[in-house]
Amino acid sequence: MAECVQSVIRMRPQVVVRHVLIGTVRDEAVKARLSALSQKDRDLLLAESAKALLKPVKASGRLGVSRFTIVGGEELGQRIRANKDELEFLINANLKTGLADG
Numbered sequence: 001m002a003e004c005v006q007s008v009i010r011m012r013p014q015v016v017v018r019h020v021l022i023g024t025v026r027d028e029a030v031k032a033r034l035s036a037l038s039q040k041d042r043d044l045l046l047a048e049s050a051k052a053l054l055k056p057v058k059a060s061g062r063l064g065v066s067r068f069t070i071v072g073g074e075e076l077g078q079r080i081r082a083n084k085d086e087l088e089f090l091i092n093a094n095l096k097t098g099l100a101d102g
Helices: 002-011 028-035 039-054 074-101
Strands: 019-024 059-063 068-070
Touching: 019 074, 028 074, 039 059, 039 068, 039 074, 068 074
Parallel strands: none
Antiparallel strands: 019 068, 059 068
16 A cells, blocks of 8 residues: 555656846847857857856756746746846857857
């Protein structure tokens, strides 16, 4: 009986909290350059642009032509709560730099 109860408990859904930073690409020249890149290349650029800012936070993201999203756990949530406007500004600056370097 106890084994059966444990089996049912393991089937119950677990709540996983994810935190999301949604930002806007502000520079029109950057948007124009991003539109020429593939989704894979944009995502790699976002990963590089956010890596130094979010280290050691584990997160993933997607970069569109005019918006980006970064998704992670509680550590990311703490960073977002502490300075979301600064993160968006710095990611935009790093995107611009990354495109100029590439």
